[in-house]
Amino acid sequence: MSKLRLLGTALRSNFTVRTVRANQGLPFLLRDSPRRFSTESEQSPQDSAVDQFLQTPDTGLVYGKLLGVTRHTLKTDVVNMLEGCKLTLDDLKIDYNRSFMPMGMMVQFPSRYAFDQAMRMVTKKGRLYKLERASRSQWDSLTPYNGKTVLLHGLPRNAVPYDVERFLTGCEHDSAIELFLRAGSPDPIKMALVRFSSQIEAMNAFIKKNRGFCLNNQILVRVLQ
Structure with a gap:
């Protein structure tokens, strides 16, 4: 009987050792499992970027x-x-x-x-x-004209700043006059930008000079906003 008890004690001891060793690995499995098996995705930052x-x-x-x-x-x-x-x-x-x-x-x-x-x-x-x-x-990126710049449309191709100044006689404007060409049909159209010190002066130029003549060409005058 004593040999049987010793054998049973040895078997129980061996089983206990295996169980303890197996349980020692369990925390690592529990710690790893949320990372390895989680089905949740990370929160998208879309909400913070909407209409940014x-x-x-x-x-x-x-x-x-x-x-x-x-x-x-x-x-x-x-x-x-x-x-x-x-x-x-x-x-x-x-x-x-x-x-x-x-x-x-x-x-x-x-x-x-x-x-x-x-x-x-x-x-x-x-x-x-x-x-x-x-x-x-x-x-x-946009230039603010604020009603102080006048566009002269339809100037003769050979017009120079002096001709524009003569056309605007009686109007108080800045010294700088910008002449340029733009695509037109059938020929390019010559235009000029003239700046004034105030909206009142620019409107005065429109009232006085719209559809006037510069070197025999009728000029359309517009106040740019």
């Missing part, structure tokens, strides 16, 4: 582009249409092409709320217009 180009962290400004404007559309028309969005004339810039035809109007909104409100108002009242999102770089 609309955000200007330093100022909170938001930019949009109003499509559907014509050369007869005034900044005051847009300010009045978007009444309640807290816009001023300085918050608008005309996006002209190379021939100085308006392609749209850039709008600087004081907040995202104002932009959303303008979207609703354009949908409701401005059936001829469409407002889309824009970036700060689009705004910065």
Whole structure:
């Protein structure tokens, strides 16, 4: 009987040792299993990136582009249409092409709320217009004429700055006159940009000189906004 008890004791001892060794490896399995077998994916950062180009962290400004404007559309028309969005004339810039035809109007909104409100108002009242999102770089790339620059359209090909000065006799303008050619049909069209010290002086030039003659050519005068 004593031999049987000794054999049983030895068997139980051997089983206990194997069990302890097996259990010692269990914590490693438990620590590894969440990493190896987890079906959860990492949180996507999309939410934080939505409309990121609309955000200007330093100022909170938001930019949009109003499509559907014509050369007869005034900044005051847009300010009045978007009444309640807290816009001023300085918050608008005309996006002209190379021939100085308006392609749209850039709008600087004081907040995202104002932009959303303008979207609703354009949908409701401005059936001829469409407002889309824009970036700060689009705004910065445009030259603000602010009603102080006049475009002379249809100058003779041989016209020089002196001829333009004679055409503008009686109008107080800056000394710099920019002459250039733009594509036309059938021939290129000569134009000039003339800057004035104020909007009143620029409008005075329009009233006095529009459809006047320079070297026998009739000139169209436009005030750029």
